[in-house]
Amino acid sequence: MTLTRRQFNSRVGQAAAAAAVFGISAPALGNSKAKVVVIGGGAGGATAAKYIAKDSADKIEVTLIEPAKTYVTCFHSNLVLGGVKTIESISHSYDKLAGNYGIKLVHQKATSIDKAARRVTLADGATIDYDALVLSPGIDLKYDSVPGWGQEHEEAMPHAWKAGPQTLLLKSKLDAVPDGGLIVMLAPPNPYRCPPGPYERVSMMAHTLKRAGKGKCKIVVLDPKEKFSKQALFQEGWDKHYPGMVEWFSKDLYEAIKSVDPKTNTVNTGFETYANAALVNVIPAQMAGAIARDSGLANETGFCPIDAETMQSKLDPNIYIVGDACIPGDMPKSAYAANSQAKVAAAAVRGRFADAKTFPPRFQNICWSMLDDDDAVKVGGRYAPKEGKIASVEDFVSKPGEDASVRKMTQTENMGWYEGITADIFL
Numbered sequence: 001m002t003l004t005r006r007q008f009n010s011r012v013g014q015a016a017a018a019a020a021v022f023g024i025s026a027p028a029l030g031n032s033k034a035k036v037v038v039i040g041g042g043a044g045g046a047t048a049a050k051y052i053a054k055d056s057a058d059k060i061e062v063t064l065i066e067p068a069k070t071y072v073t074c075f076h077s078n079l080v081l082g083g084v085k086t087i088e089s090i091s092h093s094y095d096k097l098a099g100n101y102g103i104k105l106v107h108q109k110a111t112s113i114d115k116a117a118r119r120v121t122l123a124d125g126a127t128i129d130y131d132a133l134v135l136s137p138g139i140d141l142k143y144d145s146v147p148g149w150g151q152e153h154e155e156a157m158p159h160a161w162k163a164g165p166q167t168l169l170l171k172s173k174l175d176a177v178p179d180g181g182l183i184v185m186l187a188p189p190n191p192y193r194c195p196p197g198p199y200e201r202v203s204m205m206a207h208t209l210k211r212a213g214k215g216k217c218k219i220v221v222l223d224p225k226e227k228f229s230k231q232a233l234f235q236e237g238w239d240k241h242y243p244g245m246v247e248w249f250s251k252d253l254y255e256a257i258k259s260v261d262p263k264t265n266t267v268n269t270g271f272e273t274y275a276n277a278a279l280v281n282v283i284p285a286q287m288a289g290a291i292a293r294d295s296g297l298a299n300e301t302g303f304c305p306i307d308a309e310t311m312q313s314k315l316d317p318n319i320y321i322v323g324d325a326c327i328p329g330d331m332p333k334s335a336y337a338a339n340s341q342a343k344v345a346a347a348a349v350r351g352r353f354a355d356a357k358t359f360p361p362r363f364q365n366i367c368w369s370m371l372d373d374d375d376a377v378k379v380g381g382r383y384a385p386k387e388g389k390i391a392s393v394e395d396f397v398s399k400p401g402e403d404a405s406v407r408k409m410t411q412t413e414n415m416g417w418y419e420g421i422t423a424d425i426f427l
């Protein structure tokens with residue numbers, strides 16, 4: 001059928017009017033492929049890019065914007081501290097993801113999003129238009145949340161809450177701790193990525209120290225929370241494997257972090273001064289990555305509200321937000337959760353632009369934590385949308401006092417999960 005200019009203009013007008021009424025975009029007429037742009041090539045973004053591109057190559061063009069050429073997973077970075085894994089074994093390239101699914105890779109930082117024009121601007125000034133955008137920029141650290149500590153001190157007192165050079169720095173400082181040395185960890189307030197992460201880190205630090213014959217070291221954890229994920233299991237594990245090496249204090253026992261001095265490795269609380277520590281690990285408060293906050297997609301919590309059915313932003317239906325940057329209801333901020341949310345977002349996007357059949361969303365999470373060789377514990381659950389949020393349907397957690405064979409099996413699952421999820425994300 002040949003359209004006259006008048007018919008063509010009329011149809012463009014109808015499409016634009018429909019888009020305006022429903023507040024959502026339609027692919028530009030004359031362009032048969034919808035353009036989906038993904039910002040952030042981590043656990044959430046890379047999964048979304050793959051599952052949108054997979055099976056919809058003829059209908060959707062996917063562009064993944066990620067500055068790094070290699071993604072170093074935070075998950076299992078504590079095992080690098082523990083000497084169980086190497087940094088190479090947790091580093092992943094995007095080559096296969098791009099090659100296998102025809103995803104366009106742009107190795108740049110996205111600097112802004114024009115929501116009205118549906119346009120992303122990159123660090124070099126170039127722009128990319130989208131019909132739908134998936135955002136998974138992870139977290140930013142609140143550098144002003146610990147008195148006396150800031151970005152300029154992350155070499156002296158590393159956080160290692162973004163994996164890569166910080167992980168190696170923390171590992172080298174850990175290896176240099178003398179026997180009898182004091183390590184102070186400042187644990188983060190809720191909400192933060194990986195609820196059991198700080199405590200798995202304590203276990204892996206103690207593991208390294210003990211193996212190096214430095215069993216007289218002490219790890220003091222100053223925690224602004226009253227309790228923490230898998231607490232009974234971690235504390236049982238510390239008593240069993242690292243007796244006398246770990247002391248955990250909740251805020252009612254130390255009052256507050258009054259100041260830290262990165263020059264002298266000193267931490268002052270209301271009750272105690274920890275002077276000349278051999279190592280201070282500051283894990284500060286967290287918020288959604290800057291691109292999400294600067295684009296007006298976060299609320300007063302610093303994280304982004306989403307529609308639990310589709311992972312669409314509650315503030316812009318053309319943008320889907322997954323992973324640590326979103327407000328995930330009862331789910332934790334984890335790689336498993338980000339991967340699960342990304343698949344829900346991908347299904348919604350494919351339903352919208354590739355006529356794919358959609359199903360009621362289901363979410364899943366399991367977080368394993370290694371305590372010692374052949375000893376790991378897990379917590380997890382299934383989730384579904386309920387009353388406007390992602391709500392827990394069923395949960396489970398390892399039990400204190402479990403048989404060694406159960407714990408060994410849990411650690412085998414942990415190692416297998418890592419291989420499985422990284423293949424699911426990057427291959």
Ligand SMILES: Cc1cc2nc3c(=O)[nH]c(=O)nc-3n(C[C@H](O)[C@H](O)[C@H](O)COP(=O)(O)OP(=O)(O)OC[C@H]3O[C@@H](n4cnc5c(N)ncnc54)[C@H](O)[C@@H]3O)c2cc1C
Nearest residue numbers: 040042043044074075110137138194323324333334335336
């Ligand atoms: C020590 C530690 C241990 C952990 N262990 C586990 C575990 O055992 N199991 C588990 O499930 N989870 C674990 N996690 C949590 C897990 O790493 C995160 O929840 C997960 O990585 C979140 O995925 P994401 O996609 O939201 O963010 P990320 O994986 O951080 O990815 C965000 C990506 O966005 C990119 N980006 C940011 N801004 C921009 C921009 N403006 N333009 C372009 N790109 C941008 C970044 O470069 C980054 O690659 C752990 C975390 C830590 C810190």
